[in-house]
Amino acid sequence: MTTLGLPDDIHACLFDMDGVLTRTATVHAAAWKETFDDFLRRREGPDFRPFDAHDDYDRYVDGMPRADGVRSFLASRGIELPEGSGDDPPDRDTVQGLGNRKNALVLRKIEEMGVEAFPGSVRYAEAARAAGLRRAVVSSSANCHAVLVAAGIDDLFEVRIDGLAAAERHLPGKPHPDTFLAAAHDLGVPPDRAAVFEDALAGMEAGRAGKFGFVVGVNRADQEEALRRHGADVVVDDLAELLGEAP
Numbered sequence: 005m006t007t008l009g010l011p012d013d014i015h016a017c018l019f020d021m022d023g024v025l026t027r028t029a030t031v032h033a034a035a036w037k038e039t040f041d042d043f044l045r046r047r048e049g050p051d052f053r054p055f056d057a058h059d060d061y062d063r064y065v066d067g068m069p070r071a072d073g074v075r076s077f078l079a080s081r082g083i084e085l086p087e088g089s090g091d092d093p094p095d096r097d098t099v100q101g102l103g104n105r106k107n108a109l110v111l112r113k114i115e116e117m118g119v120e121a122f123p124g125s126v127r128y129a130e131a132a133r134a135a136g137l138r139r140a141v142v143s144s145s146a147n148c149h150a151v152l153v154a155a156g157i158d159d160l161f162e163v164r165i166d167g168l169a170a171a172e173r174h175l176p177g178k179p180h181p182d183t184f185l186a187a188a189h190d191l192g193v194p195p196d197r198a199a200v201f202e203d204a205l206a207g208m209e210a211g212r213a214g215k216f217g218f219v220v221g222v223n224r225a226d227q228e229e230a231l232r233r234h235g236a237d238v239v240v241d242d243l244a245e246l247l248g249e250a251p
């Protein structure tokens with residue numbers, strides 16, 4: 005093991021963003037809840053079963069591209085909506101319309117509250133850079149670049165595969181491994197020499213499916229067991245633990 009808490013033959017770090025680098029997973033979860041609860045209330049009346057920002061988010065939405073998250077959660081409630089189109093207004097009950105509503109809420113919340121990077125993750129990425137490891141961000145978010153810039157950490161990463169890049173390159177999102185594989189490829193490092201850092205179950209599965217050299221589960225939502233079941237080699241509450249710092 006290196007001083008970064010990784011096997012000796014790891015040459016690259018592939019970091020998820022929301023919940024791993026930035027404190028934004030909870031912002032997404034809150035925006036999803038507002039979007040889905042409003043939709044379900046209108047569809048099913050006051051006795052609707054609300055979206056659970058912990059369990060439903062972790063199981064059906066976390067880590068996935070926006071439209072996949074809409075489809076996946078609605079399918080869990082036996083609901084299928086027309087796809088609609090990317091410019092659907094936020095009040096249209098289509099997959100794209102609900103996604104647009106959720107995105108408007110996320111952007112508003114980020115604007116109001118700002119974005120905070122996890123200090124332990126920043127120290128870790130800096131230590132990886134100092135040790136000569138290659139570094140990429142692999143996020144399903146189409147807002148990835150703006151969030152990295154707002155958090156002031158954009159320059160720590162050499163490669164970014166985000167929701168926009170995935171769409172352009174026709175890469176299926178997490179839990180498929182393709183976005184992580186593209187990042188490793190762009191860094192010039194084989195997957196078995198790259199470590200994946202993820203807080204989402206969909207991201208864990210992507211790490212396992214891509215046969216990456218090491219998968220770090222970042223436990224931000226009290227789901228250590230689930231992270232291990234979905235493929236984590238090690239689970240930490242904060243990346244600083246891998247540097248040997250106290251949590």
Ligand SMILES: O=P(O)(O)OC[C@H]1O[C@@H](O)[C@H](O)[C@@H](O)[C@@H]1O
Nearest residue numbers: 022032066067070144145146147
């Ligand atoms: O809606 P965006 O910003 O493109 O993000 C898509 C998804 O990106 C992932 O990183 C988040 O875990 C999800 O909650 C989010 O929905």
